Amino acid sequence: MPKLTDPACAPQDHLARQRVALVHQGAIERAAGIFRAMGDAPRLRLLTLLGQGESCVTEIAAAEGEDLSTISQRLRVLRNEGLVSRRRNGKHILYGLADQHVADLLFNALAHASEGRADLSRFASLNPTKE
Amino acid sequence: MPKLTDPACAPQDHLARQRVALVHQGAIERAAGIFRAMGDAPRLRLLTLLGQGESCVTEIAAAEGEDLSTISQRLRVLRNEGLVSRRRNGKHILYGLADQHVADLLFNALAHASEGRADLSRFASLNPTKE
DNA sequence: CTGTCAATTGAACAGTCGATCAAGTGTTCC
DNA sequence: GGAACACTTGATCGACTGTTCAATTGACAG
Numbered sequence: 413m414p415k416l417t418d419p420a421c422a423p424q425d426h427l428a429r430q431r432v433a434l435v436h437q438g439a440i441e442r443a444a445g446i447f448r449a450m451g452d453a454p455r456l457r458l459l460t461l462l463g464q465g466e467s468c469v470t471e472i473a474a475a476e477g478e479d480l481s482t483i484s485q486r487l488r489v490l491r492n493e494g495l496v497s498r499r500r501n502g503k504h505i506l507y508g509l510a511d512q513h514v515a516d517l518l519f520n521a522l523a524h525a526s527e528g529r530a531d532l533s534r535f536a537s538l539n540p541t542k543e
Numbered sequence: 544m545p546k547l548t549d550p551a552c553a554p555q556d557h558l559a560r561q562r563v564a565l566v567h568q569g570a571i572e573r574a575a576g577i578f579r580a581m582g583d584a585p586r587l588r589l590l591t592l593l594g595q596g597e598s599c600v601t602e603i604a605a606a607e608g609e610d611l612s613t614i615s616q617r618l619r620v621l622r623n624e625g626l627v628s629r630r631r632n633g634k635h636i637l638y639g640l641a642d643q644h645v646a647d648l649l650f651n652a653l654a655h656a657s658e659g660r661a662d663l664s665r666f667a668s669l670n671p672t673k674e
Numbered sequence: 675c676t677g678t679c680a681a682t683t684g685a686a687c688a689g690t691c692g693a694t695c696a697a698g699t700g701t702t703c704c
Numbered sequence: 705g706g707a708a709c710a711c712t713t714g715a716t717c718g719a720c721t722g723t724t725c726a727a728t729t730g731a732c733a734g
Binding site: 468469470480481484485502504505 | 679680681682683
């Protein structure tokens, strides 16, 4: 019987399997920034809310039962990573998801995290558009 | 000419547009946990490395020029969120991406963050498998 | 121009996170 | 069994993050 140790991890193997940096460090840092911004439950809730359509800060704060300032700060973080759009409308400023890519990321993660238990029907307009 | 204020954000509108919680709070928290784990550049680097195939901790540490313990701690965070798989092989413990879903999330974010500048060819085996 | 509504900003404080070190577990080889 | 290897764990500590409060900006109505 042959040795059954190290079929994939012998020292010489480590040398042989030189791995190249596939992705530029800058890209990794930008992606990490996006994930970090989404990696906070209150902020992620906010994104799912925006996934249903644009809202102004006041409306969001009312829906979440939170302070205006708190919501504004959360939106600032999301905006710094380019995850939300912003446009003024009279006295109000309307926020929304920045683009389809953000909606996809959101949709994929939520679908996975809720393992089919969620009703994402209202997200329909934002679902990944394949062909 | 009608007033052009508040076409989408009048007070009565706020009341009318009651938004339902589409996603269970638990799902949001799990998704946030996943994003948080991925929201750190060193950990995200680690995931892209594992995207090229399984590695043992020693190999990873050598590739990253980091301490064994540091790598182990990073892997622990990723493991707590179910992002990586682990199997023992002789003296070594091999880590890999947990499933296709993690690979998809990773791939999508990196593709977006590098805006076509990256060479993701070696990720081919992990690319989103549509139909 | 003044007051008011909508939202942002800066500062401060508490809570959380990540790298490191030292000590521990589990596995193989002799 | 015991030494050596591969990795994990717990504790510590500095750095970062999120919320809150107070003060500020910007837009609009009168």
